Amino acid sequence: MIAGSRFDVRTQMKINVDTDKCTGHGVCESIAPDVFEVGDDGIVHLLSTELTEAMRPTLESAVAECPTQALSLEG
Amino acid sequence: MSAPQPHLVVVGASLAGLRAVEAARRAGFDGTITLVGAEEHLPYDRPPLSKDFLTAVETPAAPTLRDEATLRDELGVSLRLGTPATALDTDERTVWLGHDPLRYTALVIATGATPRTMPGAAKLTGVHTLRRLDDARQIRAALDTGARTVVVGAGFIGSEVASSARQRGSAVTVVEAMPTPLARPVGEEMGIVLANMHERHGTTLRCGVGVESLEGTDRVEAVRLADGTRIEADLVVVGIGVAPTIEWLADSGLELGNGIECDKTLQTSAPGVYAAGDLASWPNPLFDTRMRLEHWTIAAEQGGVAARHAIDPANATGYATVPYFWSDWYGRRIQFVGVAAGTDEVRVVSGDIDSGSFLALYRHGDRLIGALGLEQRSQIMKYRLMIARGGSWSEALEFAAARNAASA
Numbered sequence: 001m002i003a004g005s006r007f008d009v010r011t012q013m014k015i016n017v018d019t020d021k022c023t024g025h026g027v028c029e030s031i032a033p034d035v036f037e038v039g040d041d042g043i044v045h046l047l048s049t050e051l052t053e054a055m056r057p058t059l060e061s062a063v064a065e066c067p068t069q070a071l072s073l074e075g
Numbered sequence: 076m077s078a079p080q081p082h083l084v085v086v087g088a089s090l091a092g093l094r095a096v097e098a099a100r101r102a103g104f105d106g107t108i109t110l111v112g113a114e115e116h117l118p119y120d121r122p123p124l125s126k127d128f129l130t131a132v133e134t135p136a137a138p139t140l141r142d143e144a145t146l147r148d149e150l151g152v153s154l155r156l157g158t159p160a161t162a163l164d165t166d167e168r169t170v171w172l173g174h175d176p177l178r179y180t181a182l183v184i185a186t187g188a189t190p191r192t193m194p195g196a197a198k199l200t201g202v203h204t205l206r207r208l209d210d211a212r213q214i215r216a217a218l219d220t221g222a223r224t225v226v227v228g229a230g231f232i233g234s235e236v237a238s239s240a241r242q243r244g245s246a247v248t249v250v251e252a253m254p255t256p257l258a259r260p261v262g263e264e265m266g267i268v269l270a271n272m273h274e275r276h277g278t279t280l281r282c283g284v285g286v287e288s289l290e291g292t293d294r295v296e297a298v299r300l301a302d303g304t305r306i307e308a309d310l311v312v313v314g315i316g317v318a319p320t321i322e323w324l325a326d327s328g329l330e331l332g333n334g335i336e337c338d339k340t341l342q343t344s345a346p347g348v349y350a351a352g353d354l355a356s357w358p359n360p361l362f363d364t365r366m367r368l369e370h371w372t373i374a375a376e377q378g379g380v381a382a383r384h385a386i387d388p389a390n391a392t393g394y395a396t397v398p399y400f401w402s403d404w405y406g407r408r409i410q411f412v413g414v415a416a417g418t419d420e421v422r423v424v425s426g427d428i429d430s431g432s433f434l435a436l437y438r439h440g441d442r443l444i445g446a447l448g449l450e451q452r453s454q455i456m457k458y459r460l461m462i463a464r465g466g467s468w469s470e471a472l473e474f475a476a477a478r479n480a481a482s483a
Contacts, residue, residue, distance in 0.1 A: 024408075025399075026459075027456070030399070038453045040482075064375060065376060067122065067371055067372065069120075
């Protein structure tokens with residue numbers, strides 16, 4: 001795995017939101033408010049797709065603590 | 076003597092236990108991992124059991140969190156399901172599964188909690204608690220036949236069951252011994268507000284009266300209340316709280332009290348032994364008090380924290396969190412962040428308590444300590460963040476006013 005090397009700052013990491021599963025708890029927003037926000041439509045929206053390796057542990061927490069398993073991390 | 080091969084044992088194969096094994100692998104732990112579960116089932120999600128699992132038109136599949144292949148092949152977990160842990164010997168670093176010893180180098184205890192029940196419940200069919208998948212299947216089967224339902228306890232589980240049973244078309248009565256439901260989790264004032272949702276949706280709510288007895292010979296026929304009222308019932312669901320599942324640790328020497336007493340890193344009184352989830356009591360520095368929380372989110376967080384600390388104790392740090400729980404009644408989402416204990420004032424800052432959508436803030440001194448939202452998905456977590464920062468009451472009120480103005 002060369003492109004997604006763990007310490008590459010220009011990460012290939014990508015967050016996916018399954019909008020069928022998301023019910024807008026917002027736990028992800030409370031963990032990473034710069035990345036996630038629950039909108040008035042009651043589901044979460046991505047505020048930023050510019051993710052860095054330094055954010056990985058935080059994003060992993062957001063995935064693990066989503067009450068509806070609506071988030072996944074790619075790369 | 077060479078050091079033993081690293082072996083992380085996680086006792087409890089529900090949410091906290093699953094998140095523990097996942098976190099250990101994410102952290103790079105490449106030793107053996109064994110996940111021990113009392114139930115035969117693969118780790119599954121409990122919140123749906125009182126909600127969608129009961130209301131779905133088609134018989135729903137088990138809300139399994141991870142399939143067996145993922146656990147075995149991707150996470151490299153050895154599964155010991157249907158084998159409850161029976162004892163712990165911390166000197167020998169051994170968990171006993173009946174007569175079967177399991178040696179560990181690091182241990183996470185996540186055996187959760189067990190529902191309290193009531194006298195006479197065990198000998199009558201049609202009387203259930205709701206914690207396990209098997210409970211939910213039986214309750215669902217009763218609702219399939221239009222069971223007249225009595226729910227004992229107007230807490231969150233009881234209220235969700237009542238809501239689901241109403242949605243299925245059953246007649247439902249909720250009986251609560253306390254004068255006000257939910258006083259502990261959300262305070263008396265808001266407990267009354269939430270409880271009013273029951274009557275608005277056709278559920279009868281009786282507060283301040285205890286259950287005298289369950290009537291019936293083999294099958295439950297009625298619930299007799301302390302004031303003499305007799306309520307006919309085909310299904311009785313008892314939701315009067317849970318107790319930490321710690322009996323199996325009675326001879327372990329672990330410090331037990333209100334659950335398992337842990338330090339700020341979730342370590343128990345025994346080295347290398349950590350606890351997570353419903354049974355873990357630990358000092359939460361954000362609120363200067365010991366807490367033991369029975370919330371989904373806390374189990375998910377603590378499972379990960381406990382496992383990371385168990386495999387790398389030298390880098391263990393204090394665990395702080397702002398509690399979060401939710402409950403879904405009659406298609407509406409209740410969310411609470413923070414704490415209600417110690418509240419000096421509750422103020423509704425948005426919406427209307429009679430409208431089915433409102434936000435209330437909780438003050439202690441000059442600090443914001445809690446927020447309750449009914450249908451406030453886009454607002455509530457702003458306050459979880461604010462509480463985590465130690466936000467002031469005036470800051471919270473100004474923020475709420477600004478949000479109201481922006482959406483007006």
